Amino acid sequence: MTTPQLRDAILRGEFLPGERLVEAQLMTRFSASRFTVRAALQDLASEGLVQVERNRGAHVRKVSLEEAVEITEVRMVVEGLIAARAAERVTDEQAGELDEIGLLMRRAVETQEHRRYSDLNQRLHGFVRQIAGHGTADRIVETLRGQLVRHQFTLSLLPGRPQISLPQHERVIAAIRDRDPKAAETAMRDHIASVIEALRSIEQLGGPS
């Protein structure tokens, strides 16, 4: 399949938002047939990563900041649901691993390893989703996440962000560990609400990219 290759290429930023995706180019780029390329474009269009207009071809979807906020708002409530369910289903072993991730995060913040913190951030969210085992919510969050990787990328490197989000993450972990669904949902929502704030603050700095 070419779909994952093209997806990765877009997510890595090898194609810029708004850039045209010409079928012939992609054929040589991935040494695939046109049939395969078109299928991949269709798939990614349904994921919201590319936009296809009839007779006008495919572009990498450009998400405005307003859209990014919308997407993150939905992520906020869905991940809240996920956190609540994770709190209901977490096993002792999983709780231990959550605590460990929390520890690593704190250490990464202390040593200012921003990239590592960003990775742990993703790992935490992913692990919570795994604990929840909510297939429907999982798919949606994954799709939404893909739509704004480029925004998130800039976000995690904002100065001061880790200091803000670390305690939020720790609260999420604590609530799940304590098997308190309501607190877990609130903590997760508060966390992502602050992500939205940060997103909005970027706008005033002159927009993402």
Next chain:
Amino acid sequence: MTTPQLRDAILRGEFLPGERLVEAQLMTRFSASRFTVRAALQDLASEGLVQVERNRGAHVRKVSLEEAVEITEVRMVVEGLIAARAAERVTDEQAGELDEIGLLMRRAVETQEHRRYSDLNQRLHGFVRQIAGHGTADRIVETLRGQLVRHQFTLSLLPGRPQISLPQHERVIAAIRDRDPKAAETAMRDHIASVIEALRSIEQLGGPS
């Protein structure tokens, strides 16, 4: 396009869940080319209405009751978000129309016009989404709704349901009219939580359809 035709046919129940969708049959059924049929199947697969397995063709997706609950759980939180935002943005005119829908609902319950009540139910939810103007949430809810029309169909005709859901709907309307986002979200979540309960109760009656 054949996609809407096929979608409608599935939603109307002309193809039963689990039924095989043979391309050749669909070609004659919709007098469309195979290319078009395949595109439609792909589209509906990305909407979750159809399931395609490589070399094994497409089936109408069969959603288990557990999945239906999952789907409705996500709908619960996303429509909660929508209700909150509707409460922030509702105009006076829209508030008036909301009240009117509420009135019609109450009347439909009193006269036991179940089908009419079900229609008004959809109209209310749709109108709230329109007020909210949240494109991302809107798409997701619409997609999710499509995935369990067959369940909902049986649900709205359950005896006693209207009496339970009417006051919930009225609370949603009141909260939005009063421009109270938090109350609107709570009311909407409570309402859909009760839908989930009703869904679960069906299981004990021997499954849906």
Next chain:
DNA sequence: GCTGACAGGATTGTCAACAATCCACCGGGA
């Protein structure tokens, strides 16, 4: 009678050629 391999048909996957469409460029006229 039962199991397993093996055709045969049905169904889907893939391709390459052709048709339709759009876009940018060019030239003529006001």
Next chain:
DNA sequence: TCCCGGTGGATTGTTGACAATCCTGTCAGC
């Protein structure tokens, strides 16, 4: 100079044929 219509090249849309795969029914061997 500016506007407008036409034209050619590039790009996407669609078709039909062919290849690969899977499922079903059949038959030989145990």
